[in-house]
Amino acid sequence: MWLVLAIAGAVVVLTGWLPGETAQDVAIDRALPVLAFLVAITVLADLSERAGVFDAAARICARLARGSTLRLFLLIAALGTLTTIGMSLDTTAVLLTPVVLAITDKLGLRPLPFALLVVWLANTGSLLLPVSNLTNLLAIGKLGIHPTEFLARMALPELACVLVTVAYLGLIHHRDLRGGFDPPEHVAPDDPWTFWVCAAACLALAPGVIAGIEPWIVAVPCALVAAGVFAVRAPRALTPDLLPWRIVLLTEGLFLVVSALTLHGGRTLIQHLVGSSTLATVFTAAGASNLVNNLPAYLAVESAVPPGQTTQLLGALIGTNAGPLILLWGSLATLLWRERCRARGVQISAVRFGIIGLGGVPLVLLAGWSTLLLTT
Numbered sequence: 001m002w003l004v005l006a007i008a009g010a011v012v013v014l015t016g017w018l019p020g021e022t023a024q025d026v027a028i029d030r031a032l033p034v035l036a037f038l039v040a041i042t043v044l045a046d047l048s049e050r051a052g053v054f055d056a057a058a059r060i061c062a063r064l065a066r067g068s069t070l071r072l073f074l075l076i077a078a079l080g081t082l083t084t085i086g087m088s089l090d091t092t093a094v095l096l097t098p099v100v101l102a103i104t105d106k107l108g109l110r111p112l113p114f115a116l117l118v119v120w121l122a123n124t125g126s127l128l129l130p131v132s133n134l135t136n137l138l139a140i141g142k143l144g145i146h147p148t149e150f151l152a153r154m155a156l157p158e159l160a161c162v163l164v165t166v167a168y169l170g171l172i173h174h175r176d177l178r179g180g181f182d183p184p185e186h187v188a189p190d191d192p193w194t195f196w197v198c199a200a201a202c203l204a205l206a207p208g209v210i211a212g213i214e215p216w217i218v219a220v221p222c223a224l225v226a227a228g229v230f231a232v233r234a235p236r237a238l239t240p241d242l243l244p245w246r247i248v249l250l251t252e253g254l255f256l257v258v259s260a261l262t263l264h265g266g267r268t269l270i271q272h273l274v275g276s277s278t279l280a281t282v283f284t285a286a287g288a289s290n291l292v293n294n295l296p297a298y299l300a301v302e303s304a305v306p307p308g309q310t311t312q313l314l315g316a317l318i319g320t321n322a323g324p325l326i327l328l329w330g331s332l333a334t335l336l337w338r339e340r341c342r343a344r345g346v347q348i349s350a351v352r353f354g355i356i357g358l359g360g361v362p363l364v365l366l367a368g369w370s371t372l373l374l375t376t
Contacts, residue, residue, distance in 0.1 A: 033216045034137045040219035041131070041205075042244040045091040047226040048202055049099075050237055051194040054083075058099045059184055062107065067180040069109060070170075076100055076114055077166045080121040085128045085158075086206040089321075092122040093333035097340040107181040111346050113173035116356065119337040120169060123330075124161040124322040124364050127154045131205060131215045135298040135320050142302060143310060147210055153314055156371035161322045164367045168360040197229040270304035278315040281305065282369045285316040286323025286361065290330040294320040311376050318368040325364075326357035 048054065061079055065072035080100075084092045097118050104111045126133035130140045130147055140150055170177060189195035201222040208218035230237045270288075274281040281301065288297035298320040305313045324330025328338055328350050341348065 033141075033214065034134055036216035037131065037137060037219050038134065039244060040216060040223040041088055041091065043242050044198070044201055044205075044219065044223040044226050045087055045095050046242055047194075047223075047230055047237065048198040049095045050230075050234075051191070051198040051226075052189045053195060053199050053202060054095050054099045055102075056187075056189065056195070057083075058096075058103045059187060062103055062181075063183050063186070065183070067183055069179055069181060070177045072107075072109075072181075073113065073117065073170060073177050074166070077117055077121060077162070080118050081125040081162050084122050084125040085132050087202060088131055089122040089126040089133055089331070089333040090336060092125075093119060093337040094340060096122075097337050098344060101341070101344040101346060103184070105344075106184060109181060110176045111344070112348065113169065113176045115337075115341055115346055115348070116173075117166070117169050119334055120165045120325060120360075121162065122333045122337065123325055124165045125158065126321045127158040127161060127317065127368070129206060129209055131209050131219070133317075133321050134295060135317055137215060138298060138302070139313060139317050143313060145310075146212055148212070151210065153310075153372070153375045154317075156375055157314075157318055157368040160367035160371040161318070161364050164364045165360070168363060172356070172359075191233055194229050194233050198226045201226045270300055274301065274304055274312070274316075276306075276309075276312070278312050278372070279369055281312050281315040282319040282323075282365050285319025286365055287319075289320045289324035290327040293329060294324045294331045297324075311372065314372055315369060318365060318372060322364050322368055323361055325361050326354050328353055 057079055058076070061075035062072060065075055080092055080096060083096050097115065100114050100118055101111050104114050126136070128151060130136045130150060136150075140147065143150070204222055205218055209215050227238060270284065273284045285297055285301045288300060291297075292300075298316060301316040301320070302313065305316060324334065328334055338348075
């Protein structure tokens with residue numbers, strides 16, 4: 001898939017289907033900061049996982065739960081939300097999923113409710129900060145607002161979407177959340193230096209972004225600090241595999257292909273669907289995300305929203321961030337999550353995933369939309 005989209009993007013540019021100035025704007029002016037952040041956050045997250053940061057966080061949740069499965073479910077929800085807010089939804093899907101599955105296996109708990117909780121919160125919990133989702137990085141550049149204003153507008157929708165997610169998944173899995181378990185023992189990190197340096201680098205991301213610093217400018221030094229401590233303590237961990245070049249090619253291809261499609265008729269269709277309604281924008285963005293993936297869906301819907309319609313554009317973010325939970329390819333994070341589940345022996349069919357999504361996604365979207373209107 002990544003190679004096909006990369007080739008398609010190159011063809012779009014070479015054939016002139018996307019004009020040169022537009023291609024430069026898409027590929028460099030808008031995509032480059034996003035891709036720089038993507039590379040940096042991926043490197044930081046991978047090194048933090050190797051340092052044991054995520055495993056330690058999950059174990060802390062298990063100990064704080066004091067043997068209650070329901071309490072553990074709520075603590076994992078908090079951990080998943082915080083990870084998504086501060087380090088992006090892909091980090092939650094890729095790195096928190098195997099950790100959570102490992103801890104539930106160790107505790108003898110049914111893994112599926114916790115696995116679904118992680119992937120849902122990776123999507124529905126990605127509204128608060130620019131770094132929480134690549135779509136947010138695109139939107140804040142378009143809106144031209146300070147990250148604190150973005151946070152203020154999206155705080156209530158974020159809270160509403162997260163609460164509805166936890167309540168919905170907790171309700172449909174209430175039988176699995178009864179009973180208890182024996183709390184795990186404390187396990188010290190293998191190397192305290194790499195552990196604490198990586199943990200500090202992770203915690204430094206959100207304050208820097210909220211202060212108004214460009215997300216990639218915050219993420220790159222944090223990744224370099226983590227790489228630096230590994231270069232001293234465990235240099236063999238620094239391999240070319242740390243660089244997410246496939247995802248970079250996939251993302252760049254999506255930028256170019258969708259921009260071309262939007263230019264050649266797609267914008268008109270979406271304009272008819274969204275009109276001037278924020279609610280229609282939310283559900284159109286969610287539907288498009290499930291059909292073609294949330295990143296190109298955001299780019300397409302953004303082009304159809306009239307300039308200056310801040311609330312409507314934020315509604316598009318609610319749809320593209322919290323909506324792609326019906327079809328498995330709705331977001332890259334969901335696809336990566338499914339791979340991690342399969343690797344741990346946890347299977348969920350596309351049909352079951354879709355049925356669960358059809359029941360809960362409209363509730364989440366309505367909650368996000370209604371609370372967004374309160375911030376206008």
